[in-house]
Amino acid sequence: MTGRAPFAWEKSYAPGARWDAPIARCTLPQLLDRAVARYGDGVAIEFRDVSLSFAELGRRVDAMAAALLRAGLGPGATVALYLPNTPWHPAAFFGASRAGARIVHLSPLDAERVLAHKLRDSGARTLFATDLGTSLLPTAVRLLDAGLLDRVIVGEDAAWGGDGPRTALPDRPDVIPVSRFAAAASPPPSWPEQSIDDVALLQYTGGTTGLPKGAMLTHGNLTAAVSMYNAWLEGQGLSRPGADRVIGVLPLFHIYALTTILLRQIDRGNTILLRARFDVEQTIRDIEQGRATSFPGVPTMWIALANHPGVDKVDFSSMIHCASGGAPLPVEVARRFERLTGRRLVGGWGMTETSPAGTNLPENGPSKPGTIGIPLPGVELDIVSLDDPTRTLPPGEVGELRVRGLNVTKGYWNRPEETAQSFVGDRFLTGDVGYMDEDGFFFIVDRKKDMIISGGFNVYPQMIEQAIYEHPAVAECIVLGVPDEYRGEAAKAFVTLRDGAEPFSMDDLRLFLADKVGKHEMPTALEFRASLPRTPVGKLSRAELRKEASP
Template structure:
C-alpha cells in the first residue's frame, strides 16, 4: 500500500499520536462509558432545561426497550427526522443500542427527497417532529412505513415553558394536530411506559452498520453511505486525539451543526458523548440566539461552517457579547477564508481550525493543528491512522508528487463500507480500500494538504483550468464582500466563463467594475470573473455549505429560455 500523509511525521503536530488503539465497542457504549465515569455531569442543555448523563442513558435505554417492543431488531433501518433536540440524541443512541441502523434525515427535505430515502433504505419506522406530519402523511402510502413515532418541541421543555409553548405555537401557526391511531405513537409516552432494560444485542463494530448517511444530493442522486460502529467510534477518537487540550468532563459545546448531517453527528453529538461534554442543543442557527447561548453557558467549543463564523464576524453589535469562553472551533463543509478565520479569532480569542472530510469518511480526515503554526489555505494534516495519496485526474491511477494537483484518495478506519444497494457506485469510489474523493488537492513537502477544488467544479474557460477556490479567496479579501462564490457558467465563445455571486456587507455598495478591477490586480487575467451578480442571499445546505450546483443550474435554465 502506497500513499503519503501520516508517513511524514517530521512536521506532524506535537502531542498528537500517530496511531490509536481503537476499542472493539459500539457507538452506544460511548454513552455507557461516559455515564459510568460522569453520571451527574450535564449531557444536554435545551431551551434552559438540562439533562445529566445518568438521565440521558436512562431515557435511551427506556426508548430502546420501547422500540424493541414494537418490533425493531438488529439491522432494521429506522429514520430519525428531527432537529437538534434531546429527542434526537435519545433516538440515535437507542436505535444503535438495539443494533438497528439510524437513517438521519433532513427535516427540510421535500416529499420527493424524503420518499426516495425511505424507499431506498426500506425503512418501516420513522421518528419525527410533529410539525413534519403533513409532509410524511403525503408520502407514507408510497413507502414501506408502518410505525410512526411523533414528538414535539414541548416534550422536553422545562417548566413552565412546556405549558406555555402550545399556546404560543398555535398563535404562531406552528402547531399540527396528529390523528390518533394509524400506527402513530407518542415518543414521550413510549419512554414513560417501558423500564430501562432493553435486550442485549451482539454487535460486531467492524462489520455491523450503525448509520445509513445519505449524501447531500449536491452531486446528483442521493446515495446512502454505509458507516459501521467501528467507523464512527474511530472518527470521534481521531478528532478527540487531534485536540489534546480537550478536557474530559469539562467542555461545553455549542451544537449548532445539525445532527442529521454526519459532520454535526461526529464533531458535536458523538464528540460530546465520548468526552462527557455538555452539548447546547440549537435546533436552528439564528445568530442572536447563538451569541446569547455562548455567553450564557460559557461555551468552550463551537464546531461550525464558514457561514456561521461569517455571521458572528458580521454581527453589528458583536462587541456587546462576551465570547471569551470559546477555546476551539473546527470549520468544515466548505473552504474557510483566511480573513474569516482571523477576524473570528480576534473577536473570541479562541482558535479556529480548518478541517476536511466527507460523508463517506464519518466524516473527518484532515485538520489544521491547534498549535501556533498557521498554514494559510491548508486543510492541514491527515488525522491519526489516515493515509492519503494523490492520483492523476485523467486516469485516477498514477500517483503525483508534491506540488502537483491530483485527486485525493483516503484510506483509514473511518472510511465507509460502501454505498447502500449500489455496488457499481461503490466500485467506482472504493478501490482496494482507497476512497476516491473527487476532490483535487496538493500536498507540500511538510505533508500539508491543500484542496484546490472539487473535481467537478473545475472550470475550463478558453482552454485554461480555473479552480474556483483560488478566486473566492481573493474576493473575500475585498473589504466590502461578506460572502462570495464563483462558478463556471455557459459561454458561447469560451465554453464556460467565470461568474462571481457576491453578498456585500451591511450598508456597503459596489459596482461590477470595482470587483473586477480588484481581481485583476490579484489574479491572472484568465482567472478574473467576467460576470458579477450581487445578491441578498445564496443557496445553502443546512450545514451552511454554499450550493454552487444550484447557481450553475439557474444559469443554464436562463440561457436556454
C-alpha cells in the same frame, strides 16, 4: 509502528500528538454505556431550560430501545430519524442503535421527493418525527399516506418546555406519541449482540448529481472517527473530559455534528448546549453567559459572527476551541475573526464517507492561508493523478485526494458499481482536487465536478472565491462556470454585499482581482443577489445556484 517511513505531515504535528496513536473502536451502545458509567450525574444536554444527565439519557435510550424491539424493529431493520435539534434525537439515535437497527437520517429541509427516495432506498418503514413546528409532522403523515411508511413515532416537544409552535397529533393508530410507544416496554434479558463491522448508519450524501446515495457507516467507522478527534485534541492539550461546554447548533442529522458534537462530547462526558437553530445573539449569550468552551460551526456561521456589529466587544475568554468544518473556510473570514476576537479559527476537511474525520489545522501550527491542515491520527491521505488514480503524485502537484483509514465507509448502500468506482484497493477517491506541500499540509483547489475548463485551462471556482472574499464589500460569494462563446466556459461570480456596502462594477472587480487570479481565471460576469442558496446544513450551495442560474 516500526519499519515504516514517516509521512510528510508527522513533522508538523504538535509535540504531544502522534499520528500513529491507537485508534479505539467499539459499538455505539458501548460508547454510551461507558459515558453513563463514568459521568452519570453530569449534564449531557442543556436544551431550553432542561438539563438532561447522562444517567437520564441512558434511561430514555433503554426505554426507546425496548419499545423498538417490542415493535419488531431490531437487527436487520432500518429506522428513519426526521428530527431537528431536540433531545429526542439522541434518545432515538442511541435507542435504535441499542436495539440493533440501522439508522437513516432525513433532513427536515429535504424536498418530499428526496425524502421518499431515501425511504425507498434505505427500506425504513418506521420514522421518528416531532410535533415541533408546523411542517415536520404534516410531511411525515403525507409520506405515511403515500404508503412509504408503516408508522410515525412522534416525540412530544412539550417534554422539553418552551412554547414554540407545535402541530396537533392526528387521531390515527399509525401516528404514535413516544410516551405511548415506549410505555411499559421492558428491556430484554440481553440486548442484541453487535459488531463494530455492522452498519450503524446510512448517511445520505448531498446528491449534487443525481439522487442521494447512502454511505454505509459502521459502528467501527463512527467510533474510530471519535477516537481520531480525541487523539488529535488530547495531543495538543485541548481535551478536557467532563469540563467542556460545547455549542450544538449544527444539525445532528449532519455527519459533522453527529460525530464532533453528539458522539464525541457524549464520549468525553462534556455538556452539549443543544440549540434548535443557529442564532447569532443566542450564540453570543452561550459564549458570554453560558461560558461555552467550544463551538464547532460552518463557514456561514463564522461569517455571520465576524460581520456582527460589536463582535469585537464580545467576551470570548471562556472559548478554548473555535472550529469550522463542513465547507471550505474563506481565508479572509478566518483572518477577520481572529483580528476582531483574538481567537484563532481553525478548520479542517472531512466528508460523509469518512465519518467525517479527515484533516485539521494544528492549534498553534504555522500560518498557511487556504490549507485544510494535516491528516488526523490514523488518517492516511495522498494525491493521485486525475487521469490515473493508481499513480501517486509528489508534493506540489495537483491531483485528487485519496484517503484510507478505519473511519472510511464500507461503500454505498445498494450501489455496488458506484462503490467499486470510488475505491482503488482500500483507498477511497474523494472527488476533491488539491495538493500537498513539503510540510504535509493539504490544500483543496476544488471539487473535481465543479472544475471549469476555460480555453483549455483548468479553472477552480474555490480559488476565485477566496480572492473575491478579500474585497471589503463582499459578504458571501459563489463562482460558477457559465457558457462562453470564446473560451467554452468562463467564471461568473454571484455576490451578496456586507451591510451598508455599495455594489461595484465588473471593471472594479477585475481591477481588484488583477493581482490575485490568473487571466484565465478572471470572471467574465458578475451578479449581485440578496442571498445565496444553502444546503440543509447551512453551507453555500453551488449545486442549487447552478439550478437557479440555468436558462
